[in-house]
Amino acid sequence: MNIVTTPESVLQITLQAMERTPDPRLRSVMAALxxxxxAFVREVELTEDEFERALEFLVAIGQASGETKNEVVLAADLLGVSTLxxxxxxxxxxxxxxAALLGPFWRANAPFCDGGESIARSETPGVPLEVAGTVRDTAGRPVADATLDxxxxxxxGLYENQDPAQQDMNLRGRFRTxxxxxFHFRSVRPAGYPVPTDxxxxxxxxxxxxxPNRPAHLHFMVSKPGHKVLVTQVFADDDENLESDPVFGVTRRLIGRFEPQQGGGHATLQYDFVLEPGEMKFPRPPIP
Structure with missing residues (x-):
């Protein structure tokens, strides 16, 4: 009989209940999970109080998500799962x-901009930044009419949806190669910032x-039909938190040279992207 008799017997009975799942991938993933x-519960000998606190945490990250942040995505980031x-x-x-993690602050449908235009739409004091680069495919050929979000x-250290002083869609834009x-565009040099801690x-x-402090970075999403969508970040090479990013997003090739110019009056970043062939499938926006 499929009746639970011991702690060890629960797993096999649970797996048997899932065996009728028609979708083979769902069946495989859920069985492994x-x-x-x-195994985790048995290894740490999870107590009833700890189990209750864990469930409260899961409920709380859902309740704390809204128009200005996605706490569920943030939890995945802080555990290293998003980067993995x-x-x-x-x-x-x-x-x-x-690639790099999407993060909890991407918004779809940022305005399209002309080449060389600034994405600083409202009063945004800071060091002016000029960004330029080239998008190529894996054969080294330039990819024309690719979109950089x-x-x-x-x-x-605030995204515009967190800061009422910033205009809607400030420091966001889409450009075509x-x-x-x-591609090239203008902005202001970003600052590192703490992930939400409230x-x-x-x-x-x-x-x-x-x-909680992330190193300064720019987010990029590069797309073109016939190519896999690239979601990535480029980090400032002089940031003190490169080796302690709380969401583990920094990899060596994603560190860009933010080059000071004219005595620090402005800075430049030159960074190229390479797209691989594949389906142009966009992620789901974590916030509206």
């Missing part, structure tokens, strides 16, 4: 650009004695 969850998924699915065997935090695959994820960081 269940095995690992049960990005790296595992983007191994760049042919030299394509490394760019977003960043302000020089005070020219016939030679080139919710359950902040409580977790404090309990682990971890700081």
């Amino acid at each position: 269940t095995r690992h969850l049960h 998924v990005a790296l595992q699915n983007n191994q760049d065997p042919q030299g394509e650009s490394p 760019v977003w960043q935090a302000s020089p005070v 020219d016939a030679e695959g080139r 919710g359950p994820c902040g409580d977790l960081l404090r309990a682990q004695l971890r700081h």
Whole structure:
């Protein structure tokens, strides 16, 4: 009889209940997840109080998500899962650009801009930044008419949806590459910023004695029909938190040279991207 008799018997009965799942991938993933969850509970000898606190944490990250942040995505980031998924699915065997986690602040449908235009739409004091580069395919050919979706935090470390002083869609924009695959735009140099700490994820960081400060970076999403969508970030090479990013997003190839110009009056970033062939499938926006 499939009746639970011991702690060890629960797993096999649970797996048997899932065997009728028609979707083979769902059946495989859920069986593996269940095995690992049960092994974790047994390994740490999870107490009833700890189990209750874990469930409260899961409920709380859902309740804390809204129009200004996605606490569920943030939890996946802080546990290194988002970066693991990005790296595992983007191994760049042919030299394509490394991927990075999407993060909790991407918004779809940023306004399209002309080449060389600034994405600073409202009063945004800071060091002017000029960004340029080329998009190529894995054979080294320029990719014309590719779309670069760019977003960043302000020089005070806030995305526009977090800051009522910033205009809607400030420091966000989309650009198309020219016939030679080139792009360029203007902005202000971003600052590092703390991930949101006013919710359950902040409580977790404090309990682990971890700081919340991400190194300064620009987000890029590069797309063109016939190519896999590249979601990545480029980090400032002089940021003190490169080796302690709380969401583990920094990889060596994603560190860009933010070059000071004219005594620090402005800075430049030159960075190229390589797209791999594949389906142009966009992620789901974590916030409206």
